[in-house]
Amino acid sequence: MSSDDYHHRTVITRLTGLSGEDERLLLETIDEWRDACNLVVDLAWGVCETKSDVQDLAYEQVRDETELGSQHAVLACHGAGDAISSCNERLQSGKKASKPQFTARSITYDKRSMTVFHDREQVSLTTLGDYARVRADLVLPNDSDGYQYQFLDDEEWEYTESTLHYRGGDWYLHLGFRKPNADNDESATTNGTVLGVDLGVNQIAVTSTARFFSAGALTHARHEFEKTRNGLQKTGTQSAHRTLENRAGRERRHARHVLHVVANGIVEEALEYDCDGIVFEDLEGIRTRLPEAEWHSQWAFRTLTEFVEYKAETEGIFVETVEPQNTSKRCADCGFTHDGNRAGNEFECQSCGKRNHADYNAAKNVAKRYLRRGPQSSRRRGVSQYALKSGPRTPS
Numbered sequence: 163m164s165s166d167d168y169h170h171r172t173v174i175t176r177l178t179g180l181s182g183e184d185e186r187l188l189l190e191t192i193d194e195w196r197d198a199c200n201l202v203v204d205l206a207w208g209v210c211e212t213k214s215d216v217q218d219l220a221y222e223q224v225r226d227e228t229e230l231g232s233q234h235a236v237l238a239c240h241g242a243g244d245a246i247s248s249c250n251e252r253l254q255s256g257k258k259a260s261k262p263q264f265t266a267r268s269i270t271y272d273k274r275s276m277t278v279f280h281d282r283e284q285v286s287l288t289t290l291g292d293y294a295r296v297r298a299d300l301v302l303p304n305d306s307d308g309y310q311y312q313f314l315d316d317e318e319w320e321y322t323e324s325t326l327h328y329r330g331g332d333w334y335l336h337l338g339f340r341k342p343n344a345d346n347d348e349s350a351t352t353n354g355t356v357l358g359v360d361l362g363v364n365q366i367a368v369t370s371t372a373r374f375f376s377a378g379a380l381t382h383a384r385h386e387f388e389k390t391r392n393g394l395q396k397t398g399t400q401s402a403h404r405t406l407e408n409r410a411g412r413e414r415r416h417a418r419h420v421l422h423v424v425a426n427g428i429v430e431e432a433l434e435y436d437c438d439g440i441v442f443e444d445l446e447g448i449r450t451r452l453p454e455a456e457w458h459s460q461w462a463f464r465t466l467t468e469f470v471e472y473k474a475e476t477e478g479i480f481v482e483t484v485e486p487q488n489t490s491k492r493c494a495d496c497g498f499t500h501d502g503n504r505a506g507n508e509f510e511c512q513s514c515g516k517r518n519h520a521d522y523n524a525a526k527n528v529a530k531r532y533l534r535r536g537p538q539s540s541r542r543r544g545v546s547q548y549a550l551k552s553g554p555r556t557p558s
């Protein structure tokens with residue numbers, strides 16, 4: 163589904179209940195956001211053609227030079243990218259346009275950086291860093307006839323990109339809502355396709371089309387970093403500490419770069435197989451399934467799925483998660499579930515005898531699990547099949 167397949171509405175509310183400290187945090191975030199958008203424009207103006215190009219070019223620098231968390235760093239790339247494209251459109255149609263500049267006291271939020279609590283009529287908003295959030299009350303009309311409730315109380319409308327404005331000492335939230343266009347729902351009733359993705363420690367990602375993404379480059383970077391750290395910790399001086407911080411920063415940038423490449427590859431695969439959506443296991447499930455995965459891997463899984471979500475969104479591909487119940491023990495061909503089916507990277511079904519790479523088998527199960535989930539997700543999306551290659555597959 164492209165973004166044109168949705169109806170869009172905006173609900174304007176005022177926010178109250180913010181403490182002085184909350185307001186300070188939000189204003190700081192807005193200042194940082196403005197700087198980030200202007201930084202992205204400086205980098206991408208005259209250089210980039212698409213939003214995705216802008217993100218590839220500028221994301222790392224935004225993370226390094228501002229205190230924005232990952233979601234806002236991506237949204238700043240997209241916001242600046244949109245501003246650049248509308249300038250280019252004006253120029254192409256012979257109108258005047260100069261390099262965009264961000265000056266307003268406003269900031270974009272989406273459902274990853276903002277949560278709406280419908281029942282409590284509250285919203286929580288990300289500030290600087292990835293985890294600091296503030297909560298505010300939505301000022302809604304007293305009687306439930308207000309047009310706002312039409313969207314807040316209706317499950318068909320989901321909230322999407324929204325803008326927070328600071329004006330005359332007051333906070334206003336322009337809450338964006340969208341709902342799938344009914345005409346498109348019918349035209350795409352039953353032949354949509356999803357790509358299943360399994361996440362793991364050796365292969366960071368494997369798709370249901372048997373594309374393998376090795377975790378090798380990430381693991382190597384981390385081992386190098388740990389070697390340096392152990393050496394430096396023995397010396398324990400100030401300069402050793404600084405060197406360590408530089409190395410940590412470099413490792414983080416490198417890891418994010420590797421994850422960008424993997425995310426691009428997953429989205430390319432979805433495009434190549436004409437998929438409407440990409441399905442992952444939910445991260446909570448991965449924590450249960452891979453208790454041995456270190457914090458570093460958990461960070462990598464979270465970052466990778468975020469990158470895929472953003473890239474997929476610009477391509478009009480949805481991303482959803484499923485609980486990974488037995489995805490690694492279940493045979494994707496006959497459904498037989500048994501602990502003995504899997505030995506390391508090998509999967510051999512104790513019932514039908516099918517053999518395959520264990521992560522590839524799991525990726526197919528992730529997709530199948532999504533298809534079985536029923537009306538509220540797969541059927542509403544018009545998805546009935548998943549992308550796959552037949553026969554046994556191994557990493558190349």
Ligand SMILES: [Zn+2]
Nearest residue numbers: 493496511514
């Ligand atoms: Zn089987």
